[in-house]
Amino acid sequence: MVPPIVKRYLLAVNRYKWVIPASVVAGLSAGGIVAVQPDPPIDFLGEARLVANAPPITFSTIGSQVRQPVETFTKDTLLTPAVIEGVAKEVGIKPDRLEKAATIQIKGGGDPKDPNAAKAEIQLTYKDGDQKRVGDVMALLASRLIEQSRLNNSARLRAIISAIEQRLPSVRQDLAKAESILMRYDRTEGPQLFAAQDGNIIKSIASSQQQQQQLRLQLDGINAQINSIQRKLGLDPNQAYVSSALSADPIIASLRAQLQQIESQMTVLLKDLRPEHPQVVTLQKQQQAYEEEIRKRAAEVVGGNGQVTPFVANVRQDSNLDPARQQLANTLVNLKTQQESLQQQVASSLRSEQALRQQFSTIPNKQLERTRLEDQVKRQKSLYDQMQQKLVDAKAAEVEIVSSLGVAQAPSVAPASVKAPKSIPITLAVGAIVGLVAGAGVIFLLDMLEGTVYTDEDLREVIRQRDVAILGILPQVKSFIPGQSPILVKPNSPYAEYYERFRSNLRLTETKDLRVIMTISTIENEGKTVTAYNLAIASARAGKRTLLVEADLRSPSAAHQVNLTPDPDSQLEPLRYFGDISDCIRLAPDVENLYVVTSPGPQASAASLLESSELRRLLEDARGRFDLVILDSPPLSQCNDALLLEPLTDGMVLVTRPGVTQQSLLEEAIDQLTETANLRLLGAVVNGVEVQLPRAVEDALMNDAKEWLFTSSAPETVVMSDRN
Structure with a gap:
């Protein structure tokens, strides 16, 4: 059974019978036109081969580094507009024609350490109908490409020099800044670091500890004397101070004597008189007046009106010291003063020791900070020295720059492949076949465009x-x-x-x-x-x-x-x-x-x-x-x-x-x-x-x-x- 698509196509062929003969006639006509055309002129093909140039003896390191490897070349980097225009002008052709006819192919390349790797080379070809022009173009192109490679290397070197010169001032500025920071740090933290290095801080801490020990020994002796005198007097140093001061005052001693006299009179009178008797009342008032005077005088003697110094409760008792007890009280007061002085000296020594210890604890961080600053200065100095060295090396390499390419095969010119003469029968047959195929396609297209359903x-x-x-x-x-x-x-x-x-x-x-x-x-x-x-x-x-x-x-x-x-x-x-x-x-x-x-x-x-x-x-x-x-x-x-x-x-x-x-x-x-x-x-x-x-x-x-x-x-x- 015939497939539907084939049946439909056969019906279309039956409807458009005229298309096949017309297309065959058109194909034969086109084949006849092609057959009678004259054969094209013989083209000549020029070839040249460029390889990596052996580097000369160089004294600079960067001179060999800027040499561009052959495998990195491209057609655009070699056949620049300047090269094409220069060669085209010398041989008398248009630059567009030269660019289309010239081809560059880069072959080989690989790991230079691999002995089996193919050596990189550049294959240069040019096709033209003029044999002499082909030879001239190939010779000029080979020389211009070698020169272009040298110019490329020189441009790369100039770019390196320019980059170093542009960056060198900022590196110099960074070095000066790092040195300035290190100098300021040495001015502020240097003395402590030097003291720590010489051991002066440790010696000062030890000396402070020894002084504290001596002061504590003295303080222990004074504390023992104070405790002994306190037990004998029954007074603490403050009370001893007050009693000694009151006992030494003559006014208080006089008032105390008068008060004793009045009390004696009152004792005698109260034996015969009642307490409400006027004489007894007068004596009581005098007693109260004297007691008030004693308290006032005691406040004046002690000082501060009784607010700063300890309040004296019993002036008559506290102010009644005999010379021996008064001497002990004075001794107790003096020992108390020495005790307070020694305590102040111990506290001051402790504070000094703590400050020294705090200062000593920060020494490692400061040493690390100085080491960091010193390393930063060294890095900046190393970078600056390297850039200076690179700049000197690059300027020395300017006189050593050569091309990366060299001629491995001299330019040669040979006829291109010659086509066999056209066969008129074969050309007409091909035209008829093409016309037949085209006619079949036209019939299929007409059938697709027609809206009638035929099967x-x-x-x-x-x-x-x-x-x-x-x-x-x-x-x-x-x-x-x-x-x-x-x-x-x-x-x-x-x-x-x-x-x-x-x-x-x-x-x-x-x-x-x-x-x-x-x-x-x-x-x-x-x-x-x-x-x-x-x-x-x-x-x-x-x-x-x-x-x-x-x-x-x-x-x-x-x-x-x-x-x-x-x-x-x-x-x-x-x-x-x-x-x-x-x-x-x-x-x-x-x-x-x-x-x-x-x-x-x-x-x-x-x-x-x-x-x-x-x-x-x-x-x-x-x-x-x-x-x-x-x-x-x-x-x-x-x-x-x-x-x-x-x-x-x-x-x-x-x-x-x-x-x-x-x-x-x-x-x-x-x-x-x-x-x-x-x-x-x-x-x-x-x-x-x-x-x-x-x-x-x-x-x-x-x-x-x-x-x-x-x-x-x-x-x-x-x-x-x-x-x-």
Whole structure:
């Protein structure tokens, strides 16, 4: 079985037969033009090979470092615009032509330590028709490329010198800044660091500890003396100070003597007198006055009006010390003063020791900080010295710069590959083959651009993509007798089984009770009328009372195909014709159970006739009297008559035909019929499909054709197929 794409292409070749000869003629013409063209002139190819130049003896380190390795070269770095323009000017050609004809290829290269690595080299070629110019160009290019390499190395060295000179002032400034920071640090923290290094801080701490020990020994002796005197006196140092001061004051001693005298008098008087006696009261007042004077004087002697120094509770008792006790009290006060002095000295020594220890604890951090600053100065100094050395080395390398390239193979010129002379027969054959292939491609392109669907496979695929059921594949009815109709009037037609299958598929649709259906098509010549007649004949022969209504009032009637003659009066008065149901419905003489309502012929007001009440009553009456009513309507692209008749039917059947149906119109019609809610599309049929009949059937058809030829003496046989 031929694949659909091949079948479609063969049909396209059959339609565009003229493309293949035209394309072959065009290919032969192009081949002839190429064959008569003169052979191109011989080109000459110049070659040269450059390799890495052996470095000379150098005294500078950077001189060998700036030499560019051969493997790092590119065409842009070698064939600079200056080189191309200079060579082109000397040989007298345009720079663009030289740039296109000259090629540079860098080969080899790898690890220089690997002995098996290929040595890097530059392959230089140039092609031209002038042999002398090729030699001149190659010689100039080789010398200019070597010079360009030297210039590149020199430029790299100058860039290094410039970079060092630009950075050197900032490095010098950083060095001066680091040295200044180290000097300031030495001025502030240097003495302590030097003292720590000499051991003076440790000695000072030890000396302070020794002094504290001596002071504590002295303090222990004084504390022992104070405790001993306190036990003897029964006074603490403060009380001893107060008592000693009061005992030494003559005024207090005088007041105390007078007070003792008054107390003595009061003691004598109280023996004979009562306490309320005026003399006793006077003495009491004098006693109180003297006591108050003693307290005042004691406050003056002690100092601070009794606020700073300890308050004296009993002045008479505290101020009454004998000379021995007064001497001990003075000694106790002096020892207390020495104790406080020694305590102050110990505290001061402790503070000094703590300060020294704190200072000593910071010495490691300060030493680390100074080491860091010193290292920073060393790094800056080292960097500055290296840059100075690099600068001197780079300036010394300026006189040692040479090219990185050297000539390994002198420029040579040889003819390029010579093409064999053209063969005219082979050239013409190639042109014909190319034309044939191009023609095949043009046919395929024209077929893709054309909107007609030519194969039944493609047509069925289009219908399936729109989710429409395919109710039948109807054959193309072949006839070897001229003028024979494709309508299957004879009962023994080999094509009848296809229409019987179509009728059965209609009965199996979702709408079970189908009484009135209508055949529609998108354009003319898709076989809509033949499909309607053959379906009606298949239904009638199945024992169903079948009515065929020719509802295409814009085309002539096809009733003569079943031996019916249209009523001549129907064209004059079509409404009366459709109104008289008994007269317009006629029985086909050659097919049992088949009735036909013939068309009155082309009508100017076809739409108004289809919407008339007479036609409506006719269809309503037919729905009750017949088992199946088939309406044949005009194409959808011609008018909307089918849409006017659709409400009177139970559904529509869309008829398509390969080679006639337009894909865009078909898709548009299906979308319109399926997307409108009140329109019922039952399915579609593919009409006019070529089918392979059995050998015996074809022989029978041929015998009928021979018998007809013998009886009618027809000059030729014609294969007919109605497309209405």
